[in-house]
Amino acid sequence: MKFLNPPTLFLVIISLTMCSDQTCAMNSMYSSHVPNKGAYWPSWSIDFPPSAIDTTLFTHVYYAFLSPSNVTFKFEIDYPTALSLKNFTTTLHEKKPSIKTLFSTGGAGEDLKILFSRMALGHDSRKSFICSTIEVARKFEFDGVDLDWEFPQTPTDMVNFRHLLHEWRVAVKKEARSSGRPQLLLSAATYYKPEITLDNVYRTYPVASINKNLDWINAMCYDYHGGWDLTATGAHAALYDPNSNVSTSYGLHSWIKAKLKKEKLVMGLPLYGHSWQLKDPSLYGIGAPAVDIGPGDKGQMSYIEVEKFNAQNNAMVVYDLSTVSVYSVAGTSWIGYDDVRSVKSKIEYARTLKIGGYFFWAVDGDKDWKISQEGMLQFYIQF
Ligand SMILES: *[C@@H]1O[C@H](CO)[C@@H](O)[C@H](O)[C@H]1NC(C)=O
Ligand SMILES: *[C@@H]1O[C@H](CO)[C@@H](O)[C@H](O)[C@H]1NC(C)=O
Numbered sequence: 404m405k406f407l408n409p410p411t412l413f414l415v416i417i418s419l420t421m422c423s424d425q426t427c428a429m430n431s432m433y434s435s436h437v438p439n440k441g442a443y444w445p446s447w448s449i450d451f452p453p454s455a456i457d458t459t460l461f462t463h464v465y466y467a468f469l470s471p472s473n474v475t476f477k478f479e480i481d482y483p484t485a486l487s488l489k490n491f492t493t494t495l496h497e498k499k500p501s502i503k504t505l506f507s508t509g510g511a512g513e514d515l516k517i518l519f520s521r522m523a524l525g526h527d528s529r530k531s532f533i534c535s536t537i538e539v540a541r542k543f544e545f546d547g548v549d550l551d552w553e554f555p556q557t558p559t560d561m562v563n564f565r566h567l568l569h570e571w572r573v574a575v576k577k578e579a580r581s582s583g584r585p586q587l588l589l590s591a592a593t594y595y596k597p598e599i600t601l602d603n604v605y606r607t608y609p610v611a612s613i614n615k616n617l618d619w620i621n622a623m624c625y626d627y628h629g630g631w632d633l634t635a636t637g638a639h640a641a642l643y644d645p646n647s648n649v650s651t652s653y654g655l656h657s658w659i660k661a662k663l664k665k666e667k668l669v670m671g672l673p674l675y676g677h678s679w680q681l682k683d684p685s686l687y688g689i690g691a692p693a694v695d696i697g698p699g700d701k702g703q704m705s706y707i708e709v710e711k712f713n714a715q716n717n718a719m720v721v722y723d724l725s726t727v728s729v730y731s732v733a734g735t736s737w738i739g740y741d742d743v744r745s746v747k748s749k750i751e752y753a754r755t756l757k758i759g760g761y762f763f764w765a766v767d768g769d770k771d772w773k774i775s776q777e778g779m780l781q782f783y784i785q786f
């Protein structure tokens with residue numbers, strides 16, 4: 404907060420005091436200019452409780468993840484999870500009353516794809532899911548819900564996704580009217596671009612419905628390369644790729660070209676890297692021949708772990724201008740990741756595009772808040 408200059412602070416206070424719990428035109432006008440600076444909190448990170456989150460750096464924090472029952476499509480929350488949910492929202496709201504907390508449902512995993520596909524298929528199952536998200540959000544004092552369906556697999560899934568968004572917004576509006584509370588926020592984590600051709604099935608997100616029914620989307624601008632392709636190293640969150648369209652710049656432009664409202668587009672930034680074992684340590688560039696995954700958990704390492712690895716192994720660290728990414732090399736170990744410089748450039752890029760903001764996966768991967776702070780310093784007022 405200390406970076407806010409007095410006129411801005413004044414504006415914030417005015418807009419807050421003029422807002423009742425009812426819908427407030429001024430608040431929504433103002434909020435469209437406030438950058439969305441989000442971070443996901445993995446609820447399984449044992450040594451990183453919600454109290455460890457530096458809330459001055461974020462506007463939105465997501466609880467990752469909750470899954471609905473694959474039979475009833477409702478959330479069946481056990482006692483430890485209930486405590487964890489309550490602790491998350493209470494801790495964050497106490498530290499920073501204006502912060503928005505959302506619980507994220509879904510995540511990576513084959514089972515979840517199938518579960519969401521089945522849930523979205525019928526009106527009754529969508530209704531069960533929707534009602535349960537609202538109940539859970541209200542019960543545990545969340546400000547909203549984030550749907551992390553990775554990813555709708557067919558054109559039919561996309562049609563059902565569209566029905567879901569529409570019905571979800573109708574339900575959320577209705578609940579707000581009857582409870583007299585602000586509407587719950589609705590967001591979704593999406594593929595880095597609106598068109599998906601994975602598994603040779605072409606499908607595209609319902610952009611008009613997203614504009615109408617979601618508050619924003621978190622475009623996952625990472626995992627472009629990884630342990631699923633062992634033949635060559637890759638910049639897994641490249642801003643640019645001179646040889647292909649698999650890049651953040653292409654993804655963001657594609658969303659804008661598909662007419663997603665710019666302020667609803669939020670760019671993903673990874674606080675982790677992907678690693679490979681080089682075939683020949685003297686060939687170490689991006690795209691160099693590889694033979695296996697490298698250090699880390701199945702070839703993935705958080706930024707903290709990468710920094711530690713680099714120090715312990717006296718790694719060579721290279722900033723690659725053509726992709727706006729970083730890699731480190733120690734012997735045959737190769738790690739591609741983002742650091743303060745690359746994130747700074749990406750946020751500058753996002754700001755030039757005038758999109759809604761950025762988010763990190765995941766909040767516990769930063770070291771001494773070095774990367775997260777970069778966004779805060781640059782974008783505390785305008786974005
Ligand atoms: C639901 O999930 C359980 C455990 O994850 C699994 O055993 C079961 O087969 C699933 N049921 C359906 C209908 O997918
Ligand atoms: C949250 O959990 C932590 C660790 O278990 C505990 O110290 C803290 O008091 C809890 N906070 C709230 C608000 O429940």
Ligand SMILES: *[C@@H]1O[C@H](CO)[C@@H](O)[C@H](O)[C@H]1NC(C)=O
Pocket residue numbers: 646647648
């Ligand atoms: C990239 O996308 C553009 C249009 O979106 C297309 O014309 C071009 O062929 C693509 N390039 C590659 C390398 O796939």
